[in-house]
Amino acid sequence: MDPYLSMAAFALASSITPGPVNLVALNCGARFGFRASTRHVLGATVGFTLLLLSIGLGLYALLERAPILMRGIQWGGVAFLLYMAYRLAVDDGRLEPGQADGGPSLLDGALMQWLNPKAWLASVAGMGLFAANDDVLRVWLFAGLYFLICYASIACWAWAGSFLSRYLQQAARVRWLNRAMALLLAGSALYLLAG
Template sequence: MSLIHSMAAFALASSITPGPVNIVALSSGAQYGFRASQRHVAGATLGFVLLLVLMGLGLHELLTLWPVLTRVVQWAGVAFLLFMAWKLAADDGRLSTDDDGQAPTMFYGALMQWLNPKAWLACVAGMGAFVADGEAQLVWQFAAVYLVVCYLSVGCWAYAGTFLRGYLGNPRGMRVFNRVMALLLAVSAGYLVVPQTLNV
């Protein structure tokens, strides 16, 4: 398998699997439609790729010098996940009638990645596996592969949500769906808290 194929396989495995960013993409697609959800998809993709590039160019060394920064990011991620879960749980379940509803913004998608411990772990693991020597050309090559794969992966979740939209045509069904998504986000946050508590 070539290096590009290996990079793409890694990117797919870490991007397509369930996580907070994909849960929000699914929920956004269901509530606001595919087109409006593209802001979240693009923001999440660009936010991740920026984090990946910075990690490849030396951000991981800063985290090694100041491990408290890692702890701050983890707890900020927990707080952000709980905030998103609360917003979903409190939603009234009314579907947007057009594609310009209050879907998550591009900034929101990027911020999610920067506060998503799964994204940080994927960046560290990916750069360790493919760009261990910090060669700039490989950093940019990996980032280009990830840009395409991540966009398509998060986009698939938004599209799946759009497909579900047809089955959630009433506010009650949408409220139930949103609360299930909120519960999944809260569980993700809880999963992050437990290791923190055990390490104190």
């Protein structure tokens, strides 16, 4: 198989599957619409790409020498997922006038990727598969390809959420969606603690 086709397939499989960032994109699309969600989509994509590049350019080697740092990242990720779950669980589901442009920011999306264990696993596995042997050009090519696929994948989740918004015109339905997303995020966090 062509190496770039393999890279694209890996990027798609790891970007489009459910995970914390995609769940937040779905919720953001449902609550605030697709346009407002693009801040989260872009932030998450940039954050992931910077993580991928960092791993490919030597961060993983540093973390292997200092496992306490990796453990700290894992605990930080669990704490952040639980915090996001809490915020969703206590949200009243109402959008106030002028709040329609709210939602996760570009920085929230980027930070979420750096605290997202799924992103770390995809970065380490992807770089190990496609850009080993210190091939810097291949690291950059893989990151560029991944950027495009990651953006499109997260945008699909935000678009799906915006499609759902027509069914979520009542605050009670938004609360139901928020609490379902909160349970999924909390479940992700607990799964990481067990692993």
